[in-house]
Amino acid sequence: MFTRVVLAEAVKSLKVYFFSSRTLFWTLALPLGNGLYLYFLYLPFAAKTVDLYFNAGNYKIDLVGFTIVGQLLYSFFTMMLLAGASFDQERWQGTLESVLLSPANRVAILLGGALANAVNYLWMLIALVLSWIAFIHVNVMVTDFLALFVSLVLSYLAMVALGMCLETAEIYSRRGGILTGWLQEPVMFLSGQVFPLQSMPAFLLPLSYLLPLTFGLMAVRLTLFGGASMYDVAIPLAVLASMAVIFFLLSRLLVSYAERRAKVKATLTQF
Amino acid sequence: MNGNFAVEARQLSRDYVSTKRSHVFGKKSTTIIRALDRVDFEIHDGELFGLLGPNGAGKTTTVKILCTLLEPTSGHAFVKGYDVVKDGGLVRKIVNMVAGGERMLYYRLTGRENLKYFADLYDVPKRDVTTRVDNLLELMGLSDRADDEVEKYSKGMRQRLQVCRGLINDPEMLFLDEPTLGLDVNIAKDLRSFIREKVVREQGKTVLLTTHYMFEAEEMCDRVGFLSKGKLVAVGKPEELKREVPSGFSIELLVARLTEEIASSLRQLESVKRVITTDYEGEAEGEKVDRLVIDVDSDKALPQILNHLASKPCRVVSFNLRGPTLEDLFMFYTGEK
Numbered sequence: 001m002f003t004r005v006v007l008a009e010a011v012k013s014l015k016v017y018f019f020s021s022r023t024l025f026w027t028l029a030l031p032l033g034n035g036l037y038l039y040f041l042y043l044p045f046a047a048k049t050v051d052l053y054f055n056a057g058n059y060k061i062d063l064v065g066f067t068i069v070g071q072l073l074y075s076f077f078t079m080m081l082l083a084g085a086s087f088d089q090e091r092w093q094g095t096l097e098s099v100l101l102s103p104a105n106r107v108a109i110l111l112g113g114a115l116a117n118a119v120n121y122l123w124m125l126i127a128l129v130l131s132w133i134a135f136i137h138v139n140v141m142v143t144d145f146l147a148l149f150v151s152l153v154l155s156y157l158a159m160v161a162l163g164m165c166l167e168t169a170e171i172y173s174r175r176g177g178i179l180t181g182w183l184q185e186p187v188m189f190l191s192g193q194v195f196p197l198q199s200m201p202a203f204l205l206p207l208s209y210l211l212p213l214t215f216g217l218m219a220v221r222l223t224l225f226g227g228a229s230m231y232d233v234a235i236p237l238a239v240l241a242s243m244a245v246i247f248f249l250l251s252r253l254l255v256s257y258a259e260r261r262a263k264v265k266a267t268l269t270q271f
Numbered sequence: 272m273n274g275n276f277a278v279e280a281r282q283l284s285r286d287y288v289s290t291k292r293s294h295v296f297g298k299k300s301t302t303i304i305r306a307l308d309r310v311d312f313e314i315h316d317g318e319l320f321g322l323l324g325p326n327g328a329g330k331t332t333t334v335k336i337l338c339t340l341l342e343p344t345s346g347h348a349f350v351k352g353y354d355v356v357k358d359g360g361l362v363r364k365i366v367n368m369v370a371g372g373e374r375m376l377y378y379r380l381t382g383r384e385n386l387k388y389f390a391d392l393y394d395v396p397k398r399d400v401t402t403r404v405d406n407l408l409e410l411m412g413l414s415d416r417a418d419d420e421v422e423k424y425s426k427g428m429r430q431r432l433q434v435c436r437g438l439i440n441d442p443e444m445l446f447l448d449e450p451t452l453g454l455d456v457n458i459a460k461d462l463r464s465f466i467r468e469k470v471v472r473e474q475g476k477t478v479l480l481t482t483h484y485m486f487e488a489e490e491m492c493d494r495v496g497f498l499s500k501g502k503l504v505a506v507g508k509p510e511e512l513k514r515e516v517p518s519g520f521s522i523e524l525l526v527a528r529l530t531e532e533i534a535s536s537l538r539q540l541e542s543v544k545r546v547i548t549t550d551y552e553g554e555a556e557g558e559k560v561d562r563l564v565i566d567v568d569s570d571k572a573l574p575q576i577l578n579h580l581a582s583k584p585c586r587v588v589s590f591n592l593r594g595p596t597l598e599d600l601f602m603f604y605t606g607e608k
Contacts, residue, residue: 001394004394005392008388011388093374093377094373095374095377098389101338102363102389263341263342265288266287
């Protein structure tokens with residue numbers, strides 16, 4: 001039943017979002033414009049590299065590549081933050097009660113919503129990658145494709161799991177959606193999206209290490225542009241895998257708590 | 272808790288806490304509103320039970336507690352023997368709810384897609400989904416529009432689709448919260464007939480209906496309960512409750528040349544409980560006509576009243592004797608007019 005609910009929720013969310021062919025077109029077309037914008041933004045720095053120190057090694061990472069990966073994964077993270085707002089949508093469109101009236105596994109519903117956002121993001125990812133390949137010369141250096149693939153998958157899973165945790169806030173209160181908005185700017189800063197973590201003030205680093213995006217960026221940048229192997233990025237991969245499990249389990253506890261509190265405080269029907 | 276009842280509520284109470292500030296930085300003030308106050312009732316298997324009361328009486332709160340969307344502040348409630356708080360997951364498998372005037376559907380999906388989505392949430396056996404969805408759409412007359420987006424449906428069609436959603440898991444217990452609110456007369460009538468004949472009589476499901484349309488309850492319910500300001504003030508079969516109303520019958524008369532003295536003289540008659548003169552915009556054979564409503568002990572008072580009026584300088588144009596209706600009970604028990 002779990003898988004059935006996940007798929008039903010994901011398909012429903014995508015259908016509700018892509019309700020017309022025009023929506024589909026603009027979802028594909030607009031990121032291409034975003035890609036052009038980034039091309040002109042980073043064009044003056046195209047020949048430079050960024051020093052990324054990791055695990056006693058110094059990796060020279062292409063600046064444009066460094067920034068592009070930062071932008072890509074940050075966009076994905078934002079989508080996962082927005083997954084928190086999918087229950088907000090259920091709330092204001094008056095369907096939250098009909099969903100919670102059912103016996104369906106709540107974690108499956110959360111996962112389905114998060115997956116729909118993740119699939120939605122894939123369109124943007126494809127469009128961005130295509131535009132950058134076409135217009136921007138980026139020095140890619142991959143020596144271990146499996147390490148790159150695992151880095152992407154674990155980043156994806158850890159961020160989906162965190163997105164599920166954030167979704168529970170929206171079940172608890174109609175103010176839950178505000179949380180996702182508040183988190184965007186600090187996450188952009190703390191994760192090292194546009195600058196290496198070694199530039200970050202030391203006292204802020206513990207906060208950076210709470211974010212799956214930080215480790216996802218680390219692993220993907222090193223494997224995509226620094227030629228790092230699975231062994232080189234074993235630590236961020238292990239952290240990402242742990243975060244995926246912890247956030248997934250945490251979402252189970254949180255959704256149960258949030259639903260119970262919402263029923264006590266009568267906030268399920270608030271718009 | 273008695274497993275023989277479909278629903279059992281014991282000392283069920285629910286408070287709503289409302290906090291307000293006079294302005295952004297003002298002091299917070301808290302108000303507690305008691306929506307449900309130590310309510311006790313039970314519903315038998317296969318029964319159509321009506322919960323009646325004015326707006327704000329606590330009807331929707333009761334329904335939401337029973338279908339696990341809200342927790343009681345105190346007291347207990349059981350559906351088919353399951354505690355609605357402790358066994359919420361089990362209760363949700365065997366109940367469903369349809370609320371009038373609320374959305375509860377995805378407008379960008381088609382009617383069929385909506386039902387298939389909810390069938391998945393309720394884990395309806397996959398081999399049954401297509402047949403069940405088709406049957407429900409057919410039953411509610413929506414087959415020819417099943418593949419249109421719900422946003423293109425009329426209000427009545429949406430409400431019928433809501434009923435399909437409410438039946439998608441073949442629930443043992445169905446909660447209907449003002450199901451005909453805002454519907455056309457004919458559609459509402461068809462829906463009432465469908466619920467009474469098909470859902471309750473044929474399929475043997477238990478239904479809790481909330482409404483403030485008294486004729487609806489009178490037409491549909493086996494038993495009713497009256498809620499007033501969160502308290503359950505009466506429960507029973509309509510005919511039993513009617514016997515408890517002190518003013519059992521009313522006589523409605525249209526009288527020409529009625530004076531205040533004549534109306535007062537009626538109040539002196541032994542069987543008369545109350546005489547109300549109401550405005551009536553009408554004439555009979557060129558004479559202005561007034562309307563009298565007289566509450567009496569029994570139907571035997573009618574000849575006495577007609578004889579009394581015949582002896583007065585007035586003319587009775589028409590009369591109508593009626594027994595107490597649920598509307599009378601509603602006014603009697605809730606104090607509402």
